[in-house]
Amino acid sequence: MSESRETVSSKDTEEVIMEATFRALSKHGYTDLRMRDIGEEMDLTRQVIHYHFDGKYDLLSAFLxxxxxxxxxxxxxxxxxxxxxxxxxxxxxxxxxxxxxxxxxxxxxxxxxxxxxxxxxxxxxxxxxxxxxxxxxxxxxxxxxxxxxxxxxxxxxxxxxxxxxxxxxxxxxxxxxxxxxxxxxxxxxxxxxxxxxxxxxxxx
Amino acid sequence: MSESRETVSSKDTEEVIMEATFRALSKHGYTDLRMRDIGEEMDLTRQVIHYHFDGKYDLLSAFLxxxxxxxxxxxxxxxxxxxxxxxxxxxxxxxxxxxxxxxxxxxxxxxxxxxxxxxxxxxxxxxxxxxxxxxxxxxxxxxxxxxxxxxxxxxxxxxxxxxxxxxxxxxxxxxxxxxxxxxxxxxxxxxxxxxxxxxxxxxx
Known part of the structure; x- marks a missing residue:
């Protein structure tokens, strides 16, 4: 990820989160996935996930x-x-x-x-x-x-x-x-x- | 379950645990399954699970x-x-x-x-x-x-x-x-x- 925290647009941010979710799911599987695992896969702060998605379920539906x-x-x-x-x-x-x-x-x-x-x-x-x-x-x-x-x-x-x-x-x-x-x-x-x-x- | 706690043999006990696991998995799914959910599906005390199986993974392998x-x-x-x-x-x-x-x-x-x-x-x-x-x-x-x-x-x-x-x-x-x-x-x-x-x- 090369985006800086200041310049990413909302659409880009969602894509960054989606790709981080991908990496986290590939590593941990659905069963063991925690929001923090997704946070660890991206350069943005974990708070942006909570800003864009209403919890893990909402995020996974968007991801699907x-x-x-x-x-x-x-x-x-x-x-x-x-x-x-x-x-x-x-x-x-x-x-x-x-x-x-x-x-x-x-x-x-x-x-x-x-x-x-x-x-x-x-x-x-x-x-x-x-x-x-x-x-x-x-x-x-x-x-x-x-x-x-x-x-x-x-x-x-x-x-x-x-x-x-x-x-x-x-x-x-x-x-x-x-x-x-x-x-x-x-x-x-x-x-x-x-x-x-x-x-x-x-x-x- | 009609078995009393005193009379079940080891083989029967394992079957009781397996059928309890079935019911618990049907209700909660693999992702959310906890040992206590299995315990709640049987008349035996939850301790017998720990006596027979070395944790959730061991139990699920036996169950499979x-x-x-x-x-x-x-x-x-x-x-x-x-x-x-x-x-x-x-x-x-x-x-x-x-x-x-x-x-x-x-x-x-x-x-x-x-x-x-x-x-x-x-x-x-x-x-x-x-x-x-x-x-x-x-x-x-x-x-x-x-x-x-x-x-x-x-x-x-x-x-x-x-x-x-x-x-x-x-x-x-x-x-x-x-x-x-x-x-x-x-x-x-x-x-x-x-x-x-x-x-x-x-x-x-």
Whole structure:
């Protein structure tokens, strides 16, 4: 952090706090996280956290939206006229992740999945995740539907396939992190190709 | 709990503690769980916990093994000569769960998935989950291989298919709990039938 205490704007300050939260969560995990751990990860005084956020829960809710916005904003897939290429690109982005500057995809995913599991106890977080999940699944369903419309894909149940692919992606990422299966995303990609997408390309 | 403090054996006591841990975890979640919450869920004095377990971590490790043993011990699938029926039964058991006396499948799964996510910070728990995961996946791979050997199934990559099915099951259960998608297991079952198992039954 190079910002001096005098010159940071409110927006910058929030970003500084969010990135400090990231580092603190990566180190301590959700369970053991204390506000002071976040304070220790930034150059600003800890009081600015209390100025911007109404306690740990409020901060973590804002953080969850920040992580999801950042993730969704960084997905770069050209909407081409080739549904097959677009579908492949979308699956790869979800499985292997876009690159970020300071922290990699997996550090971000680790925090994401931890908050996801905790959402079962938390209506607000659940809603944020649910909307994100809908957008991810929707982007896969859309391209499958486009392909069917163009006659490039076989006429499958696009909703059902989009859901299946989204579930496989989520499980493979979770398995890589929780169980340390580093090949999980590659395995999932191969399994999606062999057993799921094959239904789209019946003539191949 | 009807056991009196005088008559319970050591094994019974551990079971009483385990079931109290279950109730406490269901109420408070992993993050906020304190030893005293477990004590409040049982008729025995809290001291017996400290007598049997060396702190919260030791207790939660024992608890994890208890939950997994109970889950695996309750899966009842006849190993028949019909790989198709056995595969269906195994998938259904994993998705919809065997029935338990006091707590249902989903209450148990909720605790299981919460501990699963925390395993990323914990080598011991990771190993316990990893071995369990291997057994579940292995039981699906075995029946697919049996079917291929008998000429009932098409010759697919059984390892890859077993992994894919295990991932889908895990994701659907997680989604039901974290996001409240109550239909997730049914959706997953339909998607597995339509898009995954269809590769086994090429002639249908």
């Amino acid at each position: 939206e920040y992580v999801i916005d950042q993730y969704e904003g960084s997905v770069e897939v050209d909407e081409t006229d080739d549904p097959r290429a677009e579908l492949d690109a979308r699956i790869d982005q979800c499985l292997f992740g876009p690159e970020f500057e300071e922290f990699g995809h997996w550090e971000r995913m680790k925090v994401y999945h931890e908050l996801y599991t905790h959402a079962q106890n938390d209506g607000d977080h659940r809603e944020i995740f649910d909307e994100h999940y809908d957008r991810v699944r929707g982007s896969i369903v859309d391209v499958v539907e486009d392909g069917i419309e163009q006659g490039v894909f076989e006429p499958v149940d696009a909703e059902r396939m989009g859901q299946l692919i989204t579930d496989v992606i989520h499980a493979a990422r979770g398995r890589r992190m929780a169980l340390g299966h580093t090949d999980a995303p590659e395995e999932a990609r191969a399994a999606i190709d062999d057993f799921v997408l094959s239904s789209l390309y019946a003539d191949d | 093994e208890y939950v997994i043993d109970q889950y695996e011990g309750s899966v009842e699938v006849d190993e028949t000569d019909d790989p198709r029926a056995e595969l269906d039964a195994r998938i259904d058991q994993c998705l919809f769960g065997p029935e338990f006396e006091e707590f249902g499948h989903w209450e148990r799964m909720k605790v299981y998935h919460e501990l699963y996510t925390h395993a990323q910070n914990d080598g011991d728990h990771r190993e316990i989950f990893d071995e369990h995961y291997d057994r579940v996946r292995g039981s699906i791979v075995d029946v697919v291989e049996d079917g291929i050997e008998q000429g009932v199934f098409e010759p697919v990559d059984a390892e890859r298919m077993g992994q894919l099915i295990t991932d889908v099951i895990h994701a659907a259960r997680g989604r039901r709990m974290a996001l409240g998608h109550t239909d997730a297991p049914e959706e997953a079952r339909a998607a597995i039938d339509d898009f995954v198992l269809s590769s086994l039954y090429a002639d249908d």
